[in-house]
Amino acid sequence: MKSIREQVAAWARTASPWIIHFNSGSCNGCDIETVASLTPKFDVERFGIMLHGTPRHADVLVVSGAVSRQQQARLKRIYDQMAAPKFVVAVGACAAGGGVLQGCYGVLGGADKVIPVDLYVPGCPPRPEALIDGIVKLLGSIKGVGNAK
Numbered sequence: 410m411k412s413i414r415e416q417v418a419a420w421a422r423t424a425s426p427w428i429i430h431f432n433s434g435s436c437n438g439c440d441i442e443t444v445a446s447l448t449p450k451f452d453v454e455r456f457g458i459m460l461h462g463t464p465r466h467a468d469v470l471v472v473s474g475a476v477s478r479q480q481q482a483r484l485k486r487i488y489d490q491m492a493a494p495k496f497v498v499a500v501g502a503c504a505a506g507g508g509v510l511q512g513c514y515g516v517l518g519g520a521d522k523v524i525p526v527d528l529y530v531p532g533c534p535p536r537p538e539a540l541i542d543g544i545v546k547l548l549g550s551i552k553g554v555g556n557a558k
């Protein structure tokens with residue numbers, strides 16, 4: 410059974426997850442859809458989701474694009490700077506496994522080549538509705554999380 414402190418922390422994260430977005434080598438298609446999902450049209454603030462600029466304050470890392478060799482160290486550093494428990498969402502086919510960029514000389518592969526991924530949102534690019542649906546499902550799993558990874 411979780412302590413009161415763990416229950417309050419899980420409730421706070423579920424009610425207001427702060428996200429940080431990182432482009433690890435995307436063609437920008439996934440970035441455009443990710444940014445679109447944060448606009449008032451889709452109103453993700455109704456779920457308490459807020460974009461935040463610093464990894465130290467973020468609960469969820471949203472990664473778009475295949476991880477290029479140039480970006481892998483930056484992606485790892487951002488992940489390491491986030492406080493536990495932390496969650497990673499890979500947006501689009503490239504972040505999931507390299508997508509159309511798989512096999513390129515400068516591409517390492519999907520985000521899970523560098524950091525653990527909790528949720529994959531398929532598509533090339535995924536629509537904002539798919540991304541929002543994925544994050545809401547992730548919130549459901551966060552409710553049960555109290556221990557650091």
Ligand code: SF4
Nearest residue numbers: 436438501502503533
């Ligand atoms: S999944 Fe498609 S839209 Fe997204 S970064 Fe890859 S090629 Fe671009």
